[in-house]
Amino acid sequence: MSQVRVRFAPSPTGFFHIGSARTALFNWLYARHTGGVFILRIEDTDKERNSEAFLNLIYDSLSWLGLNWDEGPKIGASGGGDFGPYRQSERGAIYKEYVGKLLAAGRAYEKDGAIWFKLFGERYEIFDEHRKKTVMKVKLPPVVIEDQIRGRVERLEDEDFVIVRSDGNPVFHLVNVIDDIAMQVTHVIRGEDHLSNTSKHVLLYEGFGVKPPIFAHIPLILKQNGPGKMSKRDQGALIEEYQKRGYLPEALVNFLCLLGWNPGDDREKMPIADIIRLFDLPGVNQSNARFDDKKLAHVNMAYLLELPAEKFIAQAREFFARQSESPVTLAAAAATAEYFAEVMRLSQPKIKGFEELPAYTSYFFTDEFSVDAKVREKVMAKGDPKARLAELIKVAQAADFSSEAVLTEALKKLAESKGLGFGDYQGVARLAVTGTNVGPNITGIFYVLGRERVRSRLEKFLATV
């Protein structure tokens, strides 16, 4: 058995989006599953639309997702290989050589300054209603594609097609096939949108006298709302965005695996090693999948919950540092490591993603937090909040703030002494100290905030009622 060689071949003509990421992921998984080679090849033959910024985005996004390539442009820990260069813009000589072979074999010819691939068969002219012109067709049996996911697919390819533009630049179909031959690619795993190109590619392989690789066309990701496939313009489409919003890459990868593939049992959240072990091409679905950000958020939370505290804190700190300046982010940046860690200790079990953090923790970092009017109305309408506040202030003055546990005891004792429950205090205390009705345990908040801030906030609030 020869080694599996797969490639991911993006073109740097736009933002790196979630569909591309999943194609890369499935290629990478297959390489890792089989002990094969994962090649990154940059298809930058479109000089008009290429950009270096988009190219860097491809590198960044793949690296962030943990999809390291064995061969390809050398970036960081990935890259190298004996089949370079891995950017098509640097492979002109190779294409020329291959086109020469086609020309010499009579499989290509020049017309209108371009080079066309020649189909062998009986020729006839016909008027194409849709294109409103007469075209030259060739009588041929349909091309047969044995697809690992779709099964046997037949498609008729009956017109010569351009392989080198009149400006001398080779087109996608040509370079894609040449590179796959030259790089000895064994499996072509790509989106289903390429299925109808595949007949051209198979013909080109034949033209070069080479056996085509194994094809596997994976289903597309459809946009969450509205019709059609996910495109770069759609909400939630960009990998870069998830990175900025603080999603965990391993969560996004796990979620992406579940779009069109499953391990064969009910497991969903699973370590990448297990996914690598179980992933295989026949296990990939045939139908398109709709993107669901709620499920992604759920998976992200599951990963967040089991992230070691030190990592959570470190990543939260980075996340805050990346945010635009605001009273909260500035104060968070200025906070001591100990204080920041304490706030995160309370927050980690509660949030679905880092992006919730600034709003969720604002009152820890600034006294200028906003008070939710609706919550205020609700809390103030119940019982005797004024009296409760006065009692809380007394406790805040006298209580031992040295631990969360003793504070909990103190508040319980207070409630008991008045014949009330803990709940009669926590709501109003939370409102006064945080301005909201959501958050960590109230005594945890007291402890982290410290006596002075708790007392002053309680007093300040009491003065407004």
Added chain:
RNA sequence: GUCCCCAUCGUCUAGCCCGGUUAGGACACCACCCUUUCACGGUGAGAACCGGGGUUCGAAUCCCCGUGGGGACGCCA
């Protein structure tokens, strides 16, 4: 318009290949429990085999036709 692919809860899916299940799980939604708010967690509810024909004792499962969805029809990739 032509060609190609696809079709199970709102969504992701198991089951299909090798016909016989109370059609299973997860997300979301709802209710209840836990509880110090909010989450988490637990329990439960509602929710699907696109339609029509075949084949068969029996069809989600096999076949055909519709319909619906998706993709491709560039000297873009």
